[in-house]
């Protein structure tokens with residue numbers, strides 16, 4: 001019953017988290033698009049302080065958008081702010097981290113062959129990393145480095161690669177991946193909370209007082225611009241990490257941290273194409289390079305093909321041996337009614353009750369158990385490398 005209700009809780013929080021994230025990133029894409037499609041306004045609008053003009057049709061109505069150089073002469077009664085999308089994405093994301101990883105199934109997060117962590121230890125490392133990286137980022141963006149956008153970008157990327165490597169040293173692959181995602185998400189929300197919103201407040205304050213923004217307000221605005229550029233480049237990687245949760249080939253890889261670094265680079269680089277295009281520069285070579293890098297990554301990560309000359313030397317593996325292996329290492333979870341307390345239904349819908357069912361899932365089982373060592377989850381059953389290879393040999397002879 002506990003596992004059943006926990007599943008519902010995580011489902012509902014996940015649903016909310018995705019909606020909040022869509023609202024946030026959707027609004028952010030929309031405003032980037034708006035900014036890049038503003039045209040020069042007619043004179044009568046310029047005289048009112050409008051610097052950009054845009055017309056759009058959506059949902060059966062025509063919209064007129066005007067961007068002010070600074071602000072209108074008189075502030076409107078209702079000025080809409082975009083911040084709760086970001087905050088609620090972070091809050092629901094943290095709730096999900098606790099529900100799924102810290103208090104849900106420890107197998108996603110704790111790999112005792114790396115570090116035998118207690119729940120408290122895992123929370124301390126996870127939350128400490130989120131807060132620590134965010135503080136480092138905040139210190140950097142207030143430092144002179146923020147004057148050099150490209151150097152800052154390189155330093156930020158290097159920091160995230162180190163975080164990725166570090167997370168893979170302490171957590172199981174899936175938990176490591178999601179923590180890197182959470183670190184990126186936290187930086188992005190902190191950018192809104194600690195930089196962008198305060199800059200907007202300062203600007204509105206100046207307009208309300210009817211004065212030109214002073215040097216302090218201008219500095220805040222410049223940094224806010226850099227922060228929003230970072231958020232813009234981080235959107236594609238962070239979404240990729242969210243969905244990569246479902247692909248053990250990524251985080252189960254022996255060098256999962258490097259896979260993540262490569263994907264982070266490729267997705268952020270691909271974003272660059274769209275940013276340039278919005279500015280009227282079309283540089284397809286960026287997308288071509290991204291595609292080539294992706295293919296290279298797919299090739300580099302491909303599981304080694306078994307050497308056929310070796311296969312003949314391998315002794316045939318008996319059905320009974322495999323039946324016992326699966327019973328010992330898989331069936332506590334992959335059964336119609338799992339005995340494992342964390343599951344009330346077979347995980348990933350995969351039941352491995354009979355050898356026939358094992359054969360039906362041969363490819364997935366090979367990938368999850370032999371090629372990547374993702375299964376058995378957290379290796380709580382203590383399967384050995386020899387047993388994995390035996391299972392692999394049996395799966396191949398069953399082909």
Ligand code: HEC
Pocket residue numbers: 107174245246247248326329330331332333334340347348350352361364365366368369375376377380381
């Ligand atoms: C402690 C519980 C547990 C044990 C033991 C376990 N699994 Fe799993 N298995 C899971 C969970 C949970 C998932 C879903 C993982 C996810 O969504 O990332 C899963 C997913 C899978 C998948 C699907 C992976 C994919 O491609 O998404 C396969 C295949 C699999 N397990 C095979 C096995 C085999 C084979 C064994 C035994 C050698 C095993 N599992 C032992 C919990 C377990």
